[in-house]
Amino acid sequence: xxxxxxxxxxxxxxxxxxxxxxxxxxxxxxxxxxxxxxxxxxxxxxxxxxxxxxxxxxxxxxxxxxxxxxxxxxxxxxxxxxxxxxxxxxxxxxxxxxxxxxxxxxxxxxxxxxxxxxxxxxxxxxxxxxxxxxxxxxxxxxxxxxxxxxxxxxxxxxxxxxxxxxxxxxxxxxxxxxxxxxxxxxxxxxxxxxxxxxxxxxxxxxxxxxxxxxxxxxxxxxxxxxxxxxxxxxxxxxxxxxxxxxxxxxxxxxxxxxxxxxxxxxxxxxxxxxxxxxxxxxxxxxxxxxxxxxxxxx
Amino acid sequence: xxxxxxxxxxxxxxxxxxxxxxxxxxxxxxxxxxxxxxxxxxxxxxxxxxxxxxxxxxxxxxxxxxxxxxxxxxxxxxxxxxxxxxxxxxxxxxxxxxxxxxxxxxxxxxxxxxxxxxxxxxxxxxxxxxxxxxxxxxxxxxxxxxxxxxxxxxxxxxxxxxxxxxxxxxxxxxxxxxxxxxxxxxxxxxxxxxxxxxxxxxxxxxxxxxxxxxxxxxxxxxxxxxxxxxxxxxxxxxxxxxxxxxxxxxxxxxxxxxxxxxxxxxxxxxxxxxxxxxxxxxxxxxxxxxxxxxxxxxxxxxxxxxxxxxxxxxxxxxxxxxxxxxxxxxxxxxxxxxxxxxxxxxxxxxxxxxxxxxxxxxxxxxxxxxxxxxxxxxxxxxxxxxxxxxxxxxxxxxxxxxxxxxxxxxxxxxxxxxxxxxxxx
Numbered sequence: 001x002x003x004x005x006x007x008x009x010x011x012x013x014x015x016x017x018x019x020x021x022x023x024x025x026x027x028x029x030x031x032x033x034x035x036x037x038x039x040x041x042x043x044x045x046x047x048x049x050x051x052x053x054x055x056x057x058x059x060x061x062x063x064x065x066x067x068x069x070x071x072x073x074x075x076x077x078x079x080x081x082x083x084x085x086x087x088x089x090x091x092x093x094x095x096x097x098x099x100x101x102x103x104x105x106x107x108x109x110x111x112x113x114x115x116x117x118x119x120x121x122x123x124x125x126x127x128x129x130x131x132x133x134x135x136x137x138x139x140x141x142x143x144x145x146x147x148x149x150x151x152x153x154x155x156x157x158x159x160x161x162x163x164x165x166x167x168x169x170x171x172x173x174x175x176x177x178x179x180x181x182x183x184x185x186x187x188x189x190x191x192x193x194x195x196x197x198x199x200x201x202x203x204x205x206x207x208x209x210x211x212x213x214x215x216x217x218x219x220x221x222x223x224x225x226x227x228x229x230x231x232x233x234x235x236x237x238x239x240x241x242x243x244x245x246x247x248x249x250x251x252x253x254x255x256x257x258x259x260x261x262x263x264x265x266x267x268x269x270x271x272x273x274x275x276x277x278x279x280x281x282x283x284x285x286x287x288x289x290x291x292x293x294x295x296x297x298x
Numbered sequence: 299x300x301x302x303x304x305x306x307x308x309x310x311x312x313x314x315x316x317x318x319x320x321x322x323x324x325x326x327x328x329x330x331x332x333x334x335x336x337x338x339x340x341x342x343x344x345x346x347x348x349x350x351x352x353x354x355x356x357x358x359x360x361x362x363x364x365x366x367x368x369x370x371x372x373x374x375x376x377x378x379x380x381x382x383x384x385x386x387x388x389x390x391x392x393x394x395x396x397x398x399x400x401x402x403x404x405x406x407x408x409x410x411x412x413x414x415x416x417x418x419x420x421x422x423x424x425x426x427x428x429x430x431x432x433x434x435x436x437x438x439x440x441x442x443x444x445x446x447x448x449x450x451x452x453x454x455x456x457x458x459x460x461x462x463x464x465x466x467x468x469x470x471x472x473x474x475x476x477x478x479x480x481x482x483x484x485x486x487x488x489x490x491x492x493x494x495x496x497x498x499x500x501x502x503x504x505x506x507x508x509x510x511x512x513x514x515x516x517x518x519x520x521x522x523x524x525x526x527x528x529x530x531x532x533x534x535x536x537x538x539x540x541x542x543x544x545x546x547x548x549x550x551x552x553x554x555x556x557x558x559x560x561x562x563x564x565x566x567x568x569x570x571x572x573x574x575x576x577x578x579x580x581x582x583x584x585x586x587x588x589x590x591x592x593x594x595x596x597x598x599x600x601x602x603x604x605x606x607x608x609x610x611x612x613x614x615x616x617x618x619x620x621x622x623x624x625x626x627x628x629x630x631x632x633x634x635x636x637x638x639x640x641x642x643x644x645x646x647x648x649x650x651x652x653x654x655x656x657x658x659x660x661x662x663x664x665x666x667x668x669x670x671x672x673x674x675x676x677x678x679x680x681x682x683x684x685x686x687x688x689x690x691x692x693x694x695x696x697x698x699x700x701x702x703x704x705x706x707x708x709x710x711x712x713x714x715x716x717x718x719x720x721x722x723x
Contacts, residue, residue, distance in 0.1 A: 057350045073348035080351040117561040121424065137424055139563045140570075156561065 059097060067135065067142050069096035074261070092261025095127040101143040102197040104175040104189065105161050105235045108139045115160030120173075123147045123242070130204035132242040146189055146202055148173045148239035163232065172239035178210060178218035179232030185210050187236040190220060192289040194233040204246035207239070217290050227286040406573045412522065415568035417618050419527035419605075423567045425559050426610030427676070430617040432564045433523060435664045436672040437554045438617070442654055442713065443542060443675055450716035454497065455723050457715075463490055464711045468703055471649070472686040479601035483649055484531070487711070488596075491718040500722035504535040505589050510582030514622040514629075516664050521565060524574065525622035529615075531596035532582075532623070534589040539641040539721045541658065543673055548639065548660050551671040579629040590630070592623045594717060597646035609653075609679065612646055616655050617674060620644045624659035636662050643717050652680045654713055682710045 054071045062070075077089035107113070118138030126133040134147035136157060151157075151173050159175040160168075167182035177194075181187070186207040189198035201208045206223040213219075218232045251257055254264070370376055371383030390397065403409055423429045431438050449455060457463060467486035475482045488506070495501045510532060514525045583590070597616050599607070607615060624640045631640075636659065644655040654677040661670045684705025685691075691699040 055348045055350055057353070075348035078347070078349065080347060080349045082347065119559075119561055137566060138561045140566055142424070142566070 059099075062099075065099060065101065065143065067098070067144060069098050072097045077263075088263045088265055089261060090263045091258055093127065093259050097128055098126055098133060098144050100126075100129075100133055101145055102189065102199075102202075103191075103195070103235075104145065104159055104198065104237060105195075106143075108141060111139065113161075115158060115162060117156050117158050120147075120151055120153055120155045120157060122153050123151055129202070130243060130246050131202065132204075134242075146237075147242040148188065148237060149205075149242055149244055150239070151242065159235075161233075161235065170238040173237065175235050175237045177233050177235055178220070178230065179213060179216075181210055181236070181238065183210055183212055185238055186240055187220065187238055188241045189237040190222075190228075190230070191234040191236070192228065192230050194231055194235070198236070200228075202241065204241055204243035206241050208236075210236075219286065226284060229286055229288045229290055231290055403573050408573045408575055410572060410574065410576075413570045413572050414522045414524055414574045415565045416524045416526055416571050416574070417568055417622075418525075419529050419615070419619075420602075421567060421569065421615070422605065422607050422611040423614050424562060425564075425566075426608075426614045427617065428557050428559055429564055429566075430614035430621075431674070432556050432558070433518060434617060434621040434672060435518070435556065435661070435667070436617065436621070436657070436674045437551050437556075438674045438676055440676060440678065442656060442677045442716075446542070446656065446716050446720060447713060448716075449719055449723055450712035452723075455494070455715065455719055456712075457490060457493065460490075460711065460715075461706070461708050464708070465703055465706055468683060468686060468706070472703070473688065481531075481598050484596055484598065484647065487714060488533075488718075491715055494719070498719060498722045500535075500537065501719070503537060503589075504533055504593060504722075507532045507534055507583075507589075511580065512582050512619065512622050512626060513578045513580040514625040515576070515578050516625060516662070518564075518664050519666075522576075523568070524578065525618055525625075527619075529595060529619040530598055532592060533594040533596070533718075534583075534587075535591050535593045535721070536589055537721065538591040539593060539643070541639045542641055542656060542675075543639070543658055548658075548670060548673070551660070551673060552669050554671060556667055556671070579626045581623070581626045581630055590627070592627060592642045593721065594643040594645060595620055595623065597644065599648040609651075613653055613655075613676065613678065616644045616646045616653060617657065617676070620655060620657040620674075621659070621672070624657060625662065628659055628662055634662065636660070643720065645714065645717060650682055650686075652682060652710055652714065653678055654680065654717060656717070677713065680710050680713065681705075681707060683707065 054073045056072065056075065059070065059072065072095060074092070074094075075089070076091075077084045077086040079085040107116070116138060118136040121135040121137050121142070123132055123134045129146070132147045133144045134151050136143055136145055149172065155173060157173045157175075158171070160180070161177060163177050163179040168176055168180050170176055170181055170185065175189075178187075187210055188201040188207050190200040190208055191198045192200065200222060203223075208223060209221045211219045211221050211227065213232060214229075216232055217229050218234075219227055219229050220236075221227050257264075367381040369383035370380040371385075373380075400406075417423075417433075427438060430436070464487070467483060467490060470486060471483035492501060508531050509528050511528055512525060516523055581590070581592075595616070597612070597619070599612065620642045624642045628636055628640050640659040642657050642659070644653075644657065646653040646655070656675045658673045660672050663669060683703055685699045686703050687699055687701050690697050690701040
C-alpha cells in the first residue's frame with residue numbers, strides 16, 4: 001500500500017513541472033537511523049538534519065554507559081499516535097538526561113566480587129528527578145548515582161555485596177545488602193530483586209526503614225508505610241535521599257509550574273466523587289517479592 | 299494537478315514519518331494562487347515525535363539445515379509465498395579508498411590483548427596535575443627557579459620600551475583584531491622576543507613548528523601508556539637546553555613519594571585502545587630535521603566547545619605533552635638509557651592567564667614508583683593584565699573598571715622572555 005502510494009505520487013510528479021517538484025520527492029526511510037537520499041533538489045529547498053536519536057525510545061536502547069548528558073525531546077504528554085495520553089504535560093525548560101546508574105553494586109570488568117570504594121567528584125542538580133545526583137569516580141570509570149542527604153564532593157563511598165555475621169555500622173551513602181545492615185537503619189534506593197537495580201525510595205528526602213530480618217529475607221517499610229519483604233541480598237543505600245526540603249518548596253506563581261513542564265488543569269468545576277476526601281483504612285498486607293517454594297501436597 | 303500531487307505526498311509522508319513538508323498545505327490553504335516560483339521548500343529529516351511506535355520484533359527466521367528454501371531469486375520478481383533470497387555480501391573486486399570498511403578490532407593486524415592507555419590532546423583527566431605527575435613519575439614544584447627568572451632582569455636581556463610594546467601587543471589582540479579565536483597575542487609576544495636576535499645570535503638557531511604529531515610510549519607498572527596527538531606550537535632549536543637541576547638534587551628526588559589518589563585509578567579518563575603499535579616514539583619530525591631539540595611548547599586554549607579544559611586539566615595536559623616530547627627525543631638521541639637530563643619548557647595561556655612549566659627528564663625507567671624521578675617546576679595562573687574592556691564596567695553609575703587595558707603586570711612578560719632566552723643568553 002505504501003509502495004503504491006509512493007509510485008502514484010511520483011507518477012503525478014513527473015507530469016508536472018519537474019524543476020521544482022523533484023525537490024519534493026519524499027525521502028524514503030527504511031528504519032530509524034538509516035537515511036537514503038533521493039533526487040538532488042533543483043530548487044532552493046534546504047535540508048536540516050537534526051538528530052533522530054533524542055527520543056525516549058533511543059534512551060532505552062543505548063547499551064554503553066556514558067556520563068555525558070543526552071538531549072531528550074519533550075513528548076508533551078503525547079504518545080506515538082500523536083494524541084494526548086497524559087494531560088497537563090507540556091512546555092517547560094529544556095532538559096538533558098543524565099544516565100543514573102541505579103545498580104549500585106556494579107563491579108568493574110576485572111574486579112568481580114570485592115567490595116570497592118568510590119570518590120564523590122561533584123553533587124549537582126538533576127532536572128529529570130527531584131533528588132540531586134552525584135558523580136562517583138572509582139577505578140577506571142565514572143558514574144552518576146542518586147545522592148544522599150549529606151553527600152559532598154570529596155567523600156569516599158563504599159559499596160559491598162558481602163553479608164557478614166555481625167551487622168556493619170554503615171556510614172551514610174554506603175551501599176550494603178540488607179542482611180548486613182542493623183535493624184532500624186534508614187535506607188533508600190531499594191532493590192526488590194537482587195541485581196535488577198533499585199526501583200523504590202528514590203525521590204527527594206525519602207527514606208525507608210529496615211524493620212526486621214527473617215531467615216534469608218528482610219522487611220522494609222517504604223515511605224508510604226507499606227511494608228515489603230525482599231531477599232536480604234538486595235542492595236540498599238544508607239541514609240535519606242538528598243534535597244530533603246523538596247516538599248517544603250513553594251511554587252509561588254503559575255509561571256514556575258510552566259517552567260517545570262506542568263500545564264494548567266482544566267478550569268471546569270467538576271463534582272468530586274468517591275475518590276476524594278480523607279480515607280482511613282488499614283495498611284495493605286505486606287507485599288512479598290521473595291519467591292518462596294510452595295508446599296504442594298501430592 | 300498540483301494539489302493532487304501534494305495530497306498523495308502527504309499520504310506517503312504520514313507513513314514515512316521522518317520526512318515532513320512544511321508550508322506545502324498552508325500556502326494553498328490561504329487561497330492565494332500557489333505560484334511555484336515563490337514556494338519555499340523546507341525539508342526536515344528528523345522525527346518530530348518524541349515517542350515512537352513500539353518496535354515490532356521481526357518474525358524469527360528458522361534455519362533448518364538440509365532444507366533448501368525455494369526463493370523467488372530465479373524469477374527476478376517478488377512472488378508471495380516464496381522465501382526472500384539471501385545473497386552473499388558483495389565486495390568490490392578492486393580496492394577503493396572511498397568505500398573501505400575497516401575490519402573489527404579483533405581482526406586488525408596490530409590487535410593486542412593487553413590494552414594501552416592513550417593520552418591525546420582532547421583528554422581531560424580527573425585528578426589534573428597529580429594524576430599527570432603520577433603517570434610521568436614527576437615531582438612537581440610550585441614556582442620557577444630564581445636563576446631562570448633573574449635572566450630577564452638583566453638590562454641586556456630586555457627589550458627597548460618593553461612595557462609599552464607588550465601593552466600594544468595586548469591591545470592589538472583584544473581591541474584592534476577580530477573577536478574570532480586567533481592566537482594573535484602569542485604570535486605578537488613571540489615576535490617581540492625574536493627582535494632580540496641581533497644581540498643574542500643563538501635565538502636565530504631556533505624555529506617555530508606547528509601541527510606536528512607527537513608519539514611517545516612508556517610502561518608504568520603493569521600498564522602501557524602512550525601520548526599521541528598534536529598539541530600546538532613548538533619552538534625547536536639546534537642546541538639542547540642546559541640542565542637546570544644539579545646531580546645532587548636529582549638524586550634527592552628518589553626520596554620523594556608520588557601522591558596517590560585512591561580510590562580513583564591513575565588510568566581514569568585515558569582512552570583504552572587494543573590496536574596500537576608498540577614502542578612507538580616519534581618526535582613529529584623526520585630524521586634529518588635541522589632543529590631536533592625541543593625548546594618550548596606553547597599551549598593555547600581550544601575554541602572547540604567539546605573539549606574545553608579546566609585550568610587544572612590544562613596544566614595536566616601541558617605536563618603530559620612536555621613529558622612526551624622529552625621522552626620521544628630521549629629515545630631518539632640516547633636510545634633506552636639516558637646520559638644527561640633533557641629539559642623542555644612549556645607556556646600555556648588563554649590570552650590573559652599564563653602557566654609556565656619547566657620539565658627536566660631525569661630517567662626513562664618509569665616502571666617502578668621508586669628511584670630517580672623527573673622534575674617539573676610549574677608557575678600557575680600568572681596574569682598578564684587584569685582587564686581589557688572595550689566598554690567600561692559601570693555599576694550604580696560608578697566606573698568600576700575603565701575601558702581599555704587595566705592592571706598590566708610587567709613581571710609576566712619578563713618570565714615569558716626569560717623562558718624564551720633560556721639557553722641563548
